Amino acid sequence: MPLPEGDWVGLDLGGTFLKGGRVSAEGRILERLHEPIAGGSAEALLNQLAAAVASLGGRRAGRNIGLGLPGIVDRRSGCVRNAPGVPALNGVSVADELGRRTGLRVRLENDANAAGLAEAWVGSGRDVDGMLFVTLGTGIGAGLVLGGRVWAGHSGYAGELGHVQVEPDGEPCGCGSRGCLETVAGARGWRRRAEQLLSRTPSLLAGRPLEPKTIVEAARAGDALALDVVNGAARALGVGLAAALDLLNLECVVIGGGVSAAGPFLLDRIVEETRCRTFPQVFADCSFRLAALGNDAGVLGAARVAMLAERDDPPAS
Amino acid sequence: MPLPEGDWVGLDLGGTFLKGGRVSAEGRILERLHEPIAGGSAEALLNQLAAAVASLGGRRAGRNIGLGLPGIVDRRSGCVRNAPGVPALNGVSVADELGRRTGLRVRLENDANAAGLAEAWVGSGRDVDGMLFVTLGTGIGAGLVLGGRVWAGHSGYAGELGHVQVEPDGEPCGCGSRGCLETVAGARGWRRRAEQLLSRTPSLLAGRPLEPKTIVEAARAGDALALDVVNGAARALGVGLAAALDLLNLECVVIGGGVSAAGPFLLDRIVEETRCRTFPQVFADCSFRLAALGNDAGVLGAARVAMLAERDDPPAS
Numbered sequence: 001m002p003l004p005e006g007d008w009v010g011l012d013l014g015g016t017f018l019k020g021g022r023v024s025a026e027g028r029i030l031e032r033l034h035e036p037i038a039g040g041s042a043e044a045l046l047n048q049l050a051a052a053v054a055s056l057g058g059r060r061a062g063r064n065i066g067l068g069l070p071g072i073v074d075r076r077s078g079c080v081r082n083a084p085g086v087p088a089l090n091g092v093s094v095a096d097e098l099g100r101r102t103g104l105r106v107r108l109e110n111d112a113n114a115a116g117l118a119e120a121w122v123g124s125g126r127d128v129d130g131m132l133f134v135t136l137g138t139g140i141g142a143g144l145v146l147g148g149r150v151w152a153g154h155s156g157y158a159g160e161l162g163h164v165q166v167e168p169d170g171e172p173c174g175c176g177s178r179g180c181l182e183t184v185a186g187a188r189g190w191r192r193r194a195e196q197l198l199s200r201t202p203s204l205l206a207g208r209p210l211e212p213k214t215i216v217e218a219a220r221a222g223d224a225l226a227l228d229v230v231n232g233a234a235r236a237l238g239v240g241l242a243a244a245l246d247l248l249n250l251e252c253v254v255i256g257g258g259v260s261a262a263g264p265f266l267l268d269r270i271v272e273e274t275r276c277r278t279f280p281q282v283f284a285d286c287s288f289r290l291a292a293l294g295n296d297a298g299v300l301g302a303a304r305v306a307m308l309a310e311r312d313d314p315p316a317s
Numbered sequence: 318m319p320l321p322e323g324d325w326v327g328l329d330l331g332g333t334f335l336k337g338g339r340v341s342a343e344g345r346i347l348e349r350l351h352e353p354i355a356g357g358s359a360e361a362l363l364n365q366l367a368a369a370v371a372s373l374g375g376r377r378a379g380r381n382i383g384l385g386l387p388g389i390v391d392r393r394s395g396c397v398r399n400a401p402g403v404p405a406l407n408g409v410s411v412a413d414e415l416g417r418r419t420g421l422r423v424r425l426e427n428d429a430n431a432a433g434l435a436e437a438w439v440g441s442g443r444d445v446d447g448m449l450f451v452t453l454g455t456g457i458g459a460g461l462v463l464g465g466r467v468w469a470g471h472s473g474y475a476g477e478l479g480h481v482q483v484e485p486d487g488e489p490c491g492c493g494s495r496g497c498l499e500t501v502a503g504a505r506g507w508r509r510r511a512e513q514l515l516s517r518t519p520s521l522l523a524g525r526p527l528e529p530k531t532i533v534e535a536a537r538a539g540d541a542l543a544l545d546v547v548n549g550a551a552r553a554l555g556v557g558l559a560a561a562l563d564l565l566n567l568e569c570v571v572i573g574g575g576v577s578a579a580g581p582f583l584l585d586r587i588v589e590e591t592r593c594r595t596f597p598q599v600f601a602d603c604s605f606r607l608a609a610l611g612n613d614a615g616v617l618g619a620a621r622v623a624m625l626a627e628r629d630d631p632p633a634s
Binding site for chain 1: 389446447459461463468469470471472473474475476477478480481482485492493494556557559560561563564565566567568593594595596597598599602603
């Protein structure tokens with residue numbers, strides 16, 4: 001089926017900023033918006049979103065608009081859940097409420113899923129059929145794109161790579177389990193491990209902020225303790241990614257997020273820890289790439305969500 | 318798009334028997350075939366398959382026929398690989414060769430994927446959108462059905478649940494990794510563990526065949542050693558299934574294969590070991606069911622493959 005023509009509005013709501021764009025059918029951002037989010041009530045936030053749609057020319061851009069946000073989207077109810085970054089929207093029927101304000105159909109997507117969809121559309125995964133997008137930052141997010149579409153799962157929780165158990169007897173996780181990938185390879189996991197080791201080992205890291213960036217720098221400079229922390233995070237990521245690959249035989253893993261700025265020093269270790277745990281042909285099928293779209297991924301992915309929704313359900317002519 | 322009408326031929330080739338059926342559009346087997354496989358060459362086997370298609374009225378049943386087999390199907394080349402059960406077909410372009418003999422389009426599918434597709438069509442997973450089918454037997458096979466379609470991955474290896482690493486320092490596996498699920502919860506894993514424990518612990522199992530069935534019986538009768546083996550297998554399966562659920566937020570896990578005959582005694586343990594490692598909402602979304610279609614799953618799944626192929630690419634009218 002041909003893709004509909006015209007431009008598409010995509011919004012990317014974060015905990016601090018709202019980004020938006022009018023996006024061409026080829027995936028170029030033609031017009032941008034970037035503003036601090038309105039604090040307080042859901043009402044204020046929804047009004048801000050509606051104003052953003054209007055300023056981006058929402059009505060010219062198809063009947064569907066896309067909105068990515070840091071929470072779980074329940075596709076059946078149109079509600080947002082588990083959204084600590086935008087707590088005012090927890091439990092709110094954002095699609096209905098914003099639809100009412102704009103007269104358009106609002107399609108929601110989890111932000112990691114939206115970013116993954118963008119990478120699969122015009123980014124590092126644009127030539128592949130099955131892709132996992134992973135964001136390494138404070139937490140570990142992931143989005144699965146299969147056959148050009150987000151696979152969000154039954155209630156929007158697919159891609160919970162951060163909660164795959166990688167250490168059976170590991171640290172308790174906020175989710176109720178223990179040894180989840182995020183407890184080791186999320187920013188707090190790096191810090192915890194560094195603190196544990198610092199109590200008994202000298203290191204360049206003594207007295208410094210125990211953030212992934214600093215730790216990678218120290219490891220690069222030859223610090224044994226820092227290298228131990230980096231290797232532990234890479235190993236945990238390898239366990240999780242190997243499970244994903246053995247289950248899904250993906251063509252591509254795209255890695256983004258702040259921590260991915262550590263580049264090959266970290267990436268090469270993650271790839272090797274994945275390799276030694278993955279069925280050989282499955283590993284051979286997969287390429288590991290850094291994300292290409294940076295901060296634009298969320299807006300592009302949200303616009304792509306709108307575009308695909310229009311294709312699935314075209315206006316009666 | 319409406320499903321095409323008429324009957325469909327599905328073949329299920331195993332290491333010992335060829336099963337086949339003419340299957341109605343509603344998933345009933347209208348006519349059956351069950352015969353020992355022709356030994357020897359690929360030629361003999363392909364001729365037997367062609368004869369089976371003719372006897373099932375292949376030409377009346379659409380332009381597509383489906384064939385499930387115990388190997389990896391490379392969708393791009395139409396070749397069969399990693400098929401120790403039917404070694405004569407390794408590397409053979411089975412789809413082309415059988416197509417030439419029958420004048421029909423032959424669609425191949427891995428046998429676990431075909432069985433999963435059947436369960437998602439008219440079996441235990443028929444009301445769900447995302448499902449993992451797991452066969453517990455000598456090995457551990459799995460098939461992933463997402464949105465009513467098999468997700469086979471880039472080169473047909475998706476669903477390699479048996480090679481998800483569940484014990485980082487576990488036994489070496491034939492695939493080159495170590496601690497794969499199959500090394501613990503495949504039939505040889507049960508035996509190895511029982512043998513290890515028998516060397517130092519008295520048990521009802523002494524002198525008995527160390528097969529999953531016998532071990533489950535002894536565990537049921539209160540034998541501590543046997544219970545230890547059962548719990549170890551359940552735990553390993555829980556680690557693998559929890560990873561699959563956290564990644565895919567599936568509605569359903571369907572468990573089949575000979576070992577699943579152990580029923581709730583084993584199944585309840587697997588479910589509990591999965592629960593304690595899975596994100597709570599993701600676990601709540603998933604139901605665990607025993608397979609419903611038994612030995613018919615392969616034939617039904619192969620017929621469904623043919624039916625879906627006909628829908629995707631209907632004859633020009």
